[in-house]
Amino acid sequence: MSSTQRGLRTLLGENAVKRIRTSKVLLVGAGGIGCELIKELVVAGFGEIHLVDLDTIDLSNLNRQFLFSQQHIKKPKALVARDVAKEFNPNVNIVAYQDNIMDAKFSVKWFESFDLVFNALDNAQARQHVNKMCVATNTPLFDCGTAGFLGQCQVIIPGKTECYDCREHPAPKSFAVCTIRSTPSLPIHSIVWAKSFLFSLLFGPPAAESQFDETETDDNREELEKLRKEQNELGDLRENLTSPDFMNKLVHKIFMEDIKRLLSMDAMWENRRAPVPLEVPEYSSKDGQTLASQDQRVWTTAESLSVLADSVERLVSRLEAEKEISFDKDDEDTLDFVAAASNLRSSIFGLGLKSKFAVKEIAGNIIPAIATTNAIVSGLGVIEAMKYLAGLDADLRSVNIWRSADRVFTSEKPAAPNPECLVSGVARTTMTAPADFTINQLIEDILKLKLGYSEVSILSDRLLADPDYDDNLEKTLQELSLHDKFVTVIDDDDERVNLEIYITEGPVNIEQVEIPLRPNQSEADSELLDPADSIPPISSKRTAQDAGLPGTTSSAPGQTFVDLTEQDDAIDLT
Numbered sequence: 039m040s041s042t043q044r045g046l047r048t049l050l051g052e053n054a055v056k057r058i059r060t061s062k063v064l065l066v067g068a069g070g071i072g073c074e075l076i077k078e079l080v081v082a083g084f085g086e087i088h089l090v091d092l093d094t095i096d097l098s099n100l101n102r103q104f105l106f107s108q109q110h111i112k113k114p115k116a117l118v119a120r121d122v123a124k125e126f127n128p129n130v131n132i133v134a135y136q137d138n139i140m141d142a143k144f145s146v147k148w149f150e151s152f153d154l155v156f157n158a159l160d161n162a163q164a165r166q167h168v169n170k171m172c173v174a175t176n177t178p179l180f181d182c183g184t185a186g187f188l189g190q191c192q193v194i195i196p197g198k199t200e201c202y203d204c205r206e207h208p209a210p211k212s213f214a215v216c217t218i219r220s221t222p223s224l225p226i227h228s229i230v231w232a233k234s235f236l237f238s239l240l241f242g243p244p245a246a247e248s249q250f251d252e253t254e255t256d257d258n259r260e261e262l263e264k265l266r267k268e269q270n271e272l273g274d275l276r277e278n279l280t281s282p283d284f285m286n287k288l289v290h291k292i293f294m295e296d297i298k299r300l301l302s303m304d305a306m307w308e309n310r311r312a313p314v315p316l317e318v319p320e321y322s323s324k325d326g327q328t329l330a331s332q333d334q335r336v337w338t339t340a341e342s343l344s345v346l347a348d349s350v351e352r353l354v355s356r357l358e359a360e361k362e363i364s365f366d367k368d369d370e371d372t373l374d375f376v377a378a379a380s381n382l383r384s385s386i387f388g389l390g391l392k393s394k395f396a397v398k399e400i401a402g403n404i405i406p407a408i409a410t411t412n413a414i415v416s417g418l419g420v421i422e423a424m425k426y427l428a429g430l431d432a433d434l435r436s437v438n439i440w441r442s443a444d445r446v447f448t449s450e451k452p453a454a455p456n457p458e459c460l461v462s463g464v465a466r467t468t469m470t471a472p473a474d475f476t477i478n479q480l481i482e483d484i485l486k487l488k489l490g491y492s493e494v495s496i497l498s499d500r501l502l503a504d505p506d507y508d509d510n511l512e513k514t515l516q517e518l519s520l521h522d523k524f525v526t527v528i529d530d531d532d533e534r535v536n537l538e539i540y541i542t543e544g545p546v547n548i549e550q551v552e553i554p555l556r557p558n559q560s561e562a563d564s565e566l567l568d569p570a571d572s573i574p575p576i577s578s579k580r581t582a583q584d585a586g587l588p589g590t591t592s593s594a595p596g597q598t599f600v601d602l603t604e605q606d607d608a609i610d611l612t
């Protein structure tokens with residue numbers, strides 16, 4: 039027995055140490071926090087640890103993800119973390135998966151097999167998914183997150199405490215479309231334009247909706263009309279990505295014609311510096327790669343055009359295999375495109391130019407990760423998990439690390455679940471049904487006949503049916519890929535809380551369930567902590583957007599689905 043474990047026995051007693059040794063733990067994420075957590079868990083003597091991470095090791099991870107070194111670059115994080123951590127304590131059984139935790143194979147049944155779950159994730163979508171699976175399976179979750187010097191470990195005991203989604207996360211700040219598209223006044227506006235508008239329209243997946251604030255007013259109606267026309271032209275250009283003339287056409291359109299069109303709106307430039315259409319110097323894509331590697335200095339116009347031309351060639355050649363490409367600050371081809379295009383736009387509008395390195399920081403919206411904060415938060419998470427295993431429920435605390443003169447740590451007793459929460463405040467059941475079971479059968483035979491609903495809406499990750507939408511009624515569970523997934527049933531009479539049904543394949547059968555009435559709003563409020571006393575959770579993603587906190591993917595009636603992967607442009611520069 040190690041000295042750590044002897045210390046734990048003195049502190050928590052023999053029983054707790056035994057529970058630590060026999061418990062089965064899931065750790066999601068093997069990045070900055072995950073590396074720290076697995077070390078803590080292994081050293082503390084947790085017996086069985088399952089580790090999931092979808093990513094491979096990048097050079098930029100090495101400064102803080104201390105389990106990884108140069109020879110591990112490009113290898114799967116989960117597998118390398120398992121091998122290295124095992125050396126600290128060969129008695130621990132570590133099972134590693136290089137996989138997305140949101141994959142259907144990590145089913146409710148699989149989650150149910152764990153005693154504890156730790157989140158060490160960098161995005162809200164995955165955290166919300168794990169939160170939902172833990173609440174559905176009644177599994178305690180310790181959600182760790184850091185953003186620079188700030189950190190947090192939220193303790194989530196389903197049914198007893200708040201969950202990740204019990205508090206609303208403030209919507210990320212977004213830029214007005216006119217600032218980005220017509221009147222940029224800061225380098226960041228050019229960067230957002232290059233990344234979220236130009237790059238996404240040329241190479242990205244089709245956006246469901248505009249990522250900018252497009253609220254129409256009397257003042258901007260004409261402008262918005264022009265911008266839509268411009269956008270359609272860009273869509274046409276995308277059709278010709280492989281034509282040898284593409285780069286010329288692109289440069290001509292976005293840096294000359296579109297700028298002239300903007301200039302024709304005289305009123306816009308009365309009190310602003312008017313943009314100057316680009317005078318295109320000689321350039322060659324051949325120099326692109328060499329220039330792109332010079333990431334600490336500002337490129338000239340000709341150099342930016344060379345990098346742009348070269349990155350377009352690289353991206354276009356990838357499109358054969360990839361169909362569409364998303365911006366990623368660690369993907370050099372996408373970063374080169376954004377760095378070059380944004381600087382060209384900045385020079386047109388007379389804004390400051392930036393090195394590729396600086397663009398990476400802004401476009402990736404990075405708050406530098408601090409290894410010490412990750413280590414502290416991980417330690418706090420494991421302490422709370424040990425308290426839980428020792429049966430010290432009353433002593434459980436969610437802990438925050440602040441950067442203030444008088445207090446670095448604050449801790450709070452986790453608040454009670456919010457009855458209005460779309461994860462904690464719903465009823466849940468499971469059902470089995472065969473592949474050819476239709477949505478109509480689900481509504482008529484199960485929901486109406488067995489559970490007594492009169493009017494319902496059904497959602498999964500999208501709307502499947504409601505009283506006015508019947509396109510899917512004859513579609514089967516198999517066609518809609520609904521096995522091993524949750525569907526949400528909303529009572530359109532507004533009486534009962536939402537019902538989440540987890541569907542697996544088998545003969546038709548539904549587990550009986552009591553569906554409570556919707557809580558009265560005022561009663562619900564009085565049971566909760568005063569939000570002013572509460573500290574909103576921090577994401578572990580080191581972007582200002584996630585530190586400012588994500589939106590919600592919940593399936594409330596009338597609420598639109600927010601694809602969190604598309605919110606990367608929300609940049610808060612505080």
Ligand SMILES: Nc1ncnc2c1ncn2[C@@H]1O[C@H](COP(=O)(O)OP(=O)(O)OP(=O)(O)O)[C@@H](O)[C@H]1O
Nearest residue numbers: 067068069070090091092093137138139159160164
């Ligand atoms: N859906 C998911 N399934 C599994 N692992 C995930 C999922 N989403 C994120 N992760 C993992 O969570 C980890 C978060 O770690 P961290 O915040 O240190 O990010 P990073 O990508 O290593 O670093 P950075 O973003 O700063 O470059 C990453 O290793 C990432 O691969």
Ligand SMILES: [Zn+2]
Nearest residue numbers: 201204459462
């Ligand atoms: Zn909740």
